[in-house]
Amino acid sequence: xxxxxxxxxxxxxxxxxxxxxxxxxxxxxxxxxxxxxxxxxxxxxxxxxxxxxxxxxxxxxxxxxxxxxxxxxxxxxxxxxxxxxxxxxxxxxxxxxxxxxxxxxxxxxxxxxxxxxxxxxxxxxxxxxxxxxxxxxxxxxxxxxxxxxxxxxxxxxxxxxxxxxxxxxxxxxxxxxxxxxxxxxxxxxxxxxxxxxxxxxxxxxxxxxxx
Numbered sequence: 001x002x003x004x005x006x007x008x009x010x011x012x013x014x015x016x017x018x019x020x021x022x023x024x025x026x027x028x029x030x031x032x033x034x035x036x037x038x039x040x041x042x043x044x045x046x047x048x049x050x051x052x053x054x055x056x057x058x059x060x061x062x063x064x065x066x067x068x069x070x071x072x073x074x075x076x077x078x079x080x081x082x083x084x085x086x087x088x089x090x091x092x093x094x095x096x097x098x099x100x101x102x103x104x105x106x107x108x109x110x111x112x113x114x115x116x117x118x119x120x121x122x123x124x125x126x127x128x129x130x131x132x133x134x135x136x137x138x139x140x141x142x143x144x145x146x147x148x149x150x151x152x153x154x155x156x157x158x159x160x161x162x163x164x165x166x167x168x169x170x171x172x173x174x175x176x177x178x179x180x181x182x183x184x185x186x187x188x189x190x191x192x193x194x195x196x197x198x199x200x201x202x203x204x205x206x207x208x209x210x211x
Contacts, residue, residue: 005065005104005126005159007034008201009183011137012055013190016043022054024189029062031198033188035181037084039069052078067106072098082106082125092122106161111144116156127156128183131164132174137185138164146177153178168197172204 010033015021025036038055040048052068056078059066067082068075070089075082082104083095095105106126107119116127129148131141141164152160162174163183171182184201191197 005035005106005161006180007205008032008188008198009035009037009161009163009181010188010198011037011039011069011163011183011185013185014040014042016047018047018051018054021051022058024194025055025058027194028188028198029058029064031195032202033064033198034202035065035067037067037069037183038080039185048074049077052080056080065104067104075099075103084108084128092119092124096123108163110142111148113148113151113155116152116158120156120158124158126159126161126181127152128161128163130162130166130183132162133165133167133170135165135185146174149174149178168200168204171201175204 010028012021012025036055036059038052052074056066065081067084068080069084070086072083072095076099083099084106085095086108092105092107104125106128107124109115109119109127109129111129119127129144129152131138132144135141149160149162159180160178161181161183162179166174166182166184167187174182188194188197
């Protein structure tokens with residue numbers, strides 16, 4: 001697949017108002033988000049399908065990667081670019097059997113480099129570490145230190161995503177430590193001007209940070 005996981009990786013907020021949600025996603029894409037992950041835990045199925053289809057359409061128009069969080073069937077139904085798997089969402093091999101070889105599979109690795117090694121060996125397309133900072137989205141999430149990004153950058157050949165409490169002020173340090181993408185929820189989608197905020201995040205990846 002030509003599309004790559006890098007730059008600003010925007011994770012959608014839980015929002016039943018589809019017009020408001022797609023407006024936020026559209027603004028993020030205009031500002032330079034490279035990846036959109038649709039994450040919905042409490043919305044009923046028919047609305048979830050509608051939202052996923054609308055966001056998939058926006059991502060295709062904006063040449064961005066569209067990932068569905070933890071729902072293989074939904075990812076397949078809306079022809080998403082891939083799926084993101086957490087600890088309890090099944091394994092890479094099973095996901096590949098459902099989605100096929102042309103789709104992206106990302107894996108949450110929390111603070112465990114061994115989990116990233118396993119994901120890589122099973123054929124994952126990217127790995128994610130975190131939470132690096134306190135997160136309102138997942139207040140009880142395991143915490144990771146930036147050293148795991150430095151280790152992963154040496155050992156893992158896949159794109160590395162950092163997630164958890166990331167904002168404009170702390171993202172640069174994670175990029176410098178080895179993150180190819182930063183996953184952001186509230187610091188992007190709660191901003192008064194989402195497009196401008198996305199542009200500020202995207203600009204962080206234009207500055208050479210690796211030594």
